[in-house]
Amino acid sequence: MPELPEVETVRRTLKNFIVGKKIQEIRVHYDKIITGDTNNFVASLTGQTIRDIDRVGKYLIFILDSQAFISHLRMEGKYNIVAASKSLNKHEHLTFAFSDGTELRYQDTRKFGRLELVNKETYRQDLPLCKLGPEPWDADSKEIYSKIHKSSLPIKTLLLDQSIMTGIGNIYANEICFRMKMHPATPGKRVSKKRVAELITVSKEILEQAIAQGGTTIHSFDANGITGLFQVQLQVHMQKVCPVCHGAITKEMVRGRGTYYCKECQKKKG
Known part of the structure; x- marks a missing residue:
């Protein structure tokens, strides 16, 4: 399971590749990856630009124009940044298609990871992050x-x-x-x-x-x-x-x- 150092490495790596990119389309290939209403998740984030990526404990928080979502990688979750032309592999369950022709894909062999919309301003004080102790x-x-x-x-x-x-x-x-x-x-x-x-x-x-x-x-x-x-x-x-x-x-x-x-x-x- 990725622990704090691994999640921090993912955060730093993704920041170099995707901050400033606009989400043109979101394709969900496995609904249970999303906590909450999948359609609302897609509608809320489509057209938004990724502005920053935060981390609390083992959680990643993607900060967009007016929205935010958290991601917990659980056992084997990972993110792949690929060209849109690359074929989807069977373990890639969510695709963020950017306006520049690249894609961010969430891959999870065991399907334990979860993504969830959160309030951009108060996510540290809200569930589930508010239950965490200090780093x-x-x-x-x-x-x-x-x-x-x-x-x-x-x-x-x-x-x-x-x-x-x-x-x-x-x-x-x-x-x-x-x-x-x-x-x-x-x-x-x-x-x-x-x-x-x-x-x-x-x-x-x-x-x-x-x-x-x-x-x-x-x-x-x-x-x-x-x-x-x-x-x-x-x-x-x-x-x-x-x-x-x-x-x-x-x-x-x-x-x-x-x-x-x-x-x-x-x-x-x-």
Whole structure:
């Protein structure tokens, strides 16, 4: 699933290609990709020019003249920018045809992604974005501590809870726990105020490093053909040997999510 660094890479890439382009026609090839009324989505956006692309957590927000829509890529969503003459592939479910003869196509092998019209002026305060916690750069350690200090849930699970702190998914949660030398099953109530502050700092560092590398290319992620390179810097996720102690990396499920950690460097406490 694309996480914050991958979505940020998509945002930056798309801005270079489509900002300033006018939508001449919208063709929906799979209705369920649109949340809400499909006809209203098409009618509201046709004839509008894309002015900017914002991001909140893992959501993209396309800003147009008088409208806006959000896009959540979910598991395998991606955007392709192609010539109008190129044949539609079977996984491309939505086409924005621009007046210059190019097209932006939304591709999603598993059809889990969704697009939805939102209010251009208030989308950050409206659903679904208003339910998200702060991104690590905006997180206050006292507020994050207050959200987790009574929880018996594993810290790995809490890192994945987008209402606590948004943007972190499975890959980066594994990397954050490893860098902190914290066992991923450590209950939230066992994490001190000092460690919460460190958690935020480490989260920012890892996400910034991943953004600088264009994200992590695992399975099918790319941003219009631009693949991320952060996978070569992964310390624990999908690794076999710990880079610190050279012991074996363990993989097990933590509340249903595949979790990689080093039993020696990340000893469980409490």
